[in-house]
Amino acid sequence: MDFAFPPHAEAFRTEVREFLAANITPETLDVSDGTIHDWDLHQKMAAKGWLSGAVPEELIPPDLGGGDRDLLEMAVLIEELQLAGAPADGLGVAVCVASMVLELGNDFLKETVAGPLLRGEVLASFGYSEPESGSDVAAAQTKAARDGDHWVINGQKMWTTLAHEAAFVILLTRTNAEVPKHKGLTMFLVPLDAPGIEIQPVWTMGTERSNATFYDDVRIGDEWRIGEVDGGWAVMKAALKYERGIAGGQFPSAPLLDAAITYCRTTTDADGRLLIDDPTVREQLVRARIDIEVCRGFAYKTAWMAAQGDFFGVEGSMTKLFASESYKQHAHWILDLMGPEGLLQHGADAAPLGGSIEEHWRHAPVTTIYGGTSQITRNLVAEQHLGLPRARR
Ligand SMILES: Cc1cc2nc3c(=O)[nH]c(=O)nc-3n(C[C@H](O)[C@H](O)[C@H](O)COP(=O)(O)OP(=O)(O)OC[C@H]3O[C@@H](n4cnc5c(N)ncnc54)[C@H](O)[C@@H]3O)c2cc1C
Structure with a gap:
């Protein structure tokens, strides 16, 4: 069993990392207005053909271009965007709606909706x-x-x-x-x-x-x-x-854990000991790291299935359930570890790491709701994976 991505997908990863390093600024990452979308970043990605690249080749009209990225490359793109904390909600919706229109829509919708979406000119909801x-x-x-x-x-x-x-x-x-x-x-x-x-x-x-x-x-x-x-x-x-075209990237905890490790390496307890030197703290950080590796395994499996042309259903539900529930758990552990100071929000002078961990703690629960709640997702896993009787609706 080989968990590595093929060379072309790794080459694309390098390209994406270089692009993000050059184009992500503190302003890009500032989502204090609550909108997880940045027009400048979105349009630069569209100009590189990464939106149309994600649409299945057979659906792309010749005048639009694109369809030239496979689903493993798309998984790499989503993963790198998430690891960089890039505000990219608009990308997923644009690709999904454009693909639906190109498959099922009439010529008017293809021209009026799909083209402008894939060129990064407009968004859908x-x-x-x-x-x-x-x-x-x-x-x-x-x-x-x-x-x-x-x-x-x-x-x-x-x-x-x-x-x-x-x-x-x-x-x-x-x-x-x-x-x-x-x-x-x-x-x-x-x-x-x-x-x-x-x-x-x-x-x-x-x-x-x-x-x-x-x-x-x-x-x-x-x-x-x-x-x-x-x-x-x-x-x-x-x-x-079409959501499978944007599979992967289920690592919401990864930026949180990076922030926590930085905090533990730079913060001392009441006895002047660095938090990272406390074995109980290290154990929790390691547990979170193991969960993130499990998320990676789930996400890579769904990306691989999509790339093979298999429709993943329950595997996607399992990925989403584990990733969102463990994100919520990690945010709770890490906030606990910071003590009362951890509750200070972005903007407060003494907020550790600019309040980023507190922000993760408030954001994590919603990931267990949208895209299907954890209860609904557990029902699906119980029925479709474990073969349990259908839940009463
Ligand atoms: C921030 C955010 C962004 C969102 N964005 C969008 C969007 O862009 N577009 C869009 O259309 N929707 C969006 N949603 C909606 C999201 O998909 C729904 O909130 C979600 O599907 C749950 O539906 P509900 O809120 O009506 O809760 P309900 O369906 O009323 O569920 C309430 C509770 O009952 C539980 N429950 C319900 N049915 C069952 C069952 N059969 N078995 C066991 N438990 C059950 C649920 O798990 C939940 O805990 C968003 C939601 C949030 C919070």
């Missing part, structure tokens, strides 16, 4: 969750009613992250309430400057800004529909498929 349906996303109630060649949309979405920066939202709507819930959904790409849309910020404990989005008689043409009428669930499945 995911409009799936609603106040009453997050885990059970197929229960969406936002209504789209047909009116001749148009659709009229009314409802509310919750957690439409990046909507305040994005040009489009991919919106899951209910078009038929008379059939079982999965069969009455239709997906649209909706331009966020359409009349009747309101975007309200939602601030989270983890500093991240998300949004509630409201749709009040929003009128769009049928050309904005993606997939069949009442066929929205099939489009959701395509979205999952």
Whole structure:
């Protein structure tokens, strides 16, 4: 068994590291406005062809270019972005939505949405969750009613992250309430400057800004529909498929642990001993390092499966579950180790390491919620991996 990446992917890693070293500044890393996206960095990555490079080759129209990076290279890109702490949420959404449009969209959407997304000119956002349906996303109630060649949309979405920066939202709507819930959904790409849309910020404990989005008689043409009428669930499945293109990079604890090691090497306890010389402290740091290596094993396996052309489902759930739960655990351990000072936030004079560990501690729990909560993910692992009976829904 060989865990090494092939030479071309390692050569790409070197290229990415050099790019990040040259382009990441303290301003890039400053996400104090809660938006985990930096336009300058995003556009430079698009100019290097890294957004279009991630889209499957067979979907790329000749005039767009790209499709020339394989999924192992994409895993390397995501890993390096995460290790550098780069604010790159926009990249994942752009690649996923563009791929869906190129596979299932009409010519109008390909030109209006996919091209600008892959050139880094605009962003998209995911409009799936609603106040009453997050885990059970197929229960969406936002209504789209047909009116001749148009659709009229009314409802509310919750957690439409990046909507305040994005040009489009991919919106899951209910078009038929008379059939079982999965069969009455239709997906649209909706331009966020359409009349009747309101975007309200939602601030989270983890500093991240998300949004509630409201749709009040929003009128769009049928050309904005993606997939069949009442066929929205099939489009959701395509979205999952394209998330594999941005697999890997499940190391949220790695920057946290680096910060903790720096802290322990430079901080003394009440007896004047460096924290790193305390065996109990070292044991916790080593335990965290072992977990990160387990995350690496999970992430590399999913990247390898994707590169082989295998659809990973439960393996992705296992990766996400272990990475997010261990991140939360590590943040808790490390904050404990710092004592009360650890609670000082960014901006406070005495905040250790500029408050970065406290920030990780507030951010870690949310990673166990978005993209599927830990409970839902455990259900999937129990059913699909351990073969336990299906959980009652
Ligand atoms: C910061 C942030 C950003 C997000 N960004 C986006 C985005 O861009 N677009 C988008 O569409 N969504 C987004 N989400 C929404 C996210 O996907 C949902 O929050 C998540 O799926 C959980 O849904 P919910 O919040 O409605 O909780 P609920 O589904 O109401 O769950 C509440 C609790 O019940 C548990 N639970 C629910 N069902 C079961 C079950 N069957 N078995 C066991 N336990 C269960 C859950 O695990 C959870 O603990 C974001 C969320 C957050 C917090």
